[in-house]
Amino acid sequence: xxxxxxxxxxxxxxxxxxxxxxxxxxxxxxxxxxxxxxxxxxxxxxxxxxxxxxxxxxxxxxxxxxxxxxxxxxxxxxxxxxxxxxxxxxxxxxxxxxxxxxxxxxxxxxxxxxxxxxxxxxxxxxxxxxxxxxxxxxxxxxxxxxxxxxxxxxxxxxxxxxxxxxxxxxxxxxxxxxxxxxxxxxxxxxxxxxxxxxxxxxxxxxxxxxxxxxxxxxxxxxxxxxxxxxxxxxxxxxxxxxxxxxxxxxxxxxxxxxxxxxxxxxxxxx
Numbered sequence: 001x002x003x004x005x006x007x008x009x010x011x012x013x014x015x016x017x018x019x020x021x022x023x024x025x026x027x028x029x030x031x032x033x034x035x036x037x038x039x040x041x042x043x044x045x046x047x048x049x050x051x052x053x054x055x056x057x058x059x060x061x062x063x064x065x066x067x068x069x070x071x072x073x074x075x076x077x078x079x080x081x082x083x084x085x086x087x088x089x090x091x092x093x094x095x096x097x098x099x100x101x102x103x104x105x106x107x108x109x110x111x112x113x114x115x116x117x118x119x120x121x122x123x124x125x126x127x128x129x130x131x132x133x134x135x136x137x138x139x140x141x142x143x144x145x146x147x148x149x150x151x152x153x154x155x156x157x158x159x160x161x162x163x164x165x166x167x168x169x170x171x172x173x174x175x176x177x178x179x180x181x182x183x184x185x186x187x188x189x190x191x192x193x194x195x196x197x198x199x200x201x202x203x204x205x206x207x208x209x210x211x212x213x214x215x216x217x218x219x220x221x222x223x224x225x226x227x228x229x230x231x232x233x234x235x236x237x238x239x240x241x242x243x244x245x246x247x248x249x250x251x252x253x254x255x256x257x258x259x260x261x262x263x264x265x266x267x268x269x270x
Contacts, residue, residue: 023250041244205238
């Protein structure tokens with residue numbers, strides 16, 4: 001009977017962003033997930049969850065049909081004022097700009113969504129452990145020589161991110177400096193001449209891990225691109241990361257961070 005009561009009390013969740021869907025699973029709330037957006041693809045089992053369309057413009061009829069108690073979105077909460085009654089549906093916006101902000105979002109969602117105190121405390125402990133491991137990582141790289149980094153988001157046009165982006169802030173854990181840290185926009189088109197002047201120590205890019213040949217093909221294209229620009233980028237200076245991990249503020253990203261840091265400081269092959 002207690003289990004039935006808990007099941008009834010457990011808030012129904014709709015996630016409207018891939019990183020938030022991953023959060024739901026990482027926080028062990030998957031049994032409460034009733035629908036997601038159409039870009040949520042991890043973990044693989046999420047394909048069996050109902051879909052409400054784009055996270056930017058979800059199908060409002062479906063949003064209401066699945067009767068959520070909690071809606072997780074990267075958009076500001078006011079975006080849903082005309083869709084949900086704020087007295088019955090808790091819309092939580094999460095687009096963290098740093099790893100500490102990500103931990104804060106995890107804890108916020110967990111407190112609101114997990115009705116079972118025992119489970120909540122267990123997950124909180126895991127979050128604490130993950131945070132401790134991250135802080136140890138940061139400390140380990142503090143004494144190493146800082147590396148300048150260029151984040152290659154796309155080749156045509158040449159696109160990057162500034163320190164306003166989660167990715168740039170998160171990679172600072174490895175003792176790095178974004179060569180375009182001062183840009184006021186979160187993402188922007190890069191002037192190739194500026195790239196030549198700044199000469200980054202490493203370039204970080206994403207590739208589609210779902211396509212077996214993607215990594216090598218992408219690396220070859222990027223190395224050729226930099227050569228054409230007049231910047232002789234060496235293979236060991238190019239760090240390749242699964243694009244879904246690289247651009248999502250998730251536990252997967254944090255778990256991959258030690259490998260990225262090691263690659264930045266040339267401690268492993270990448």
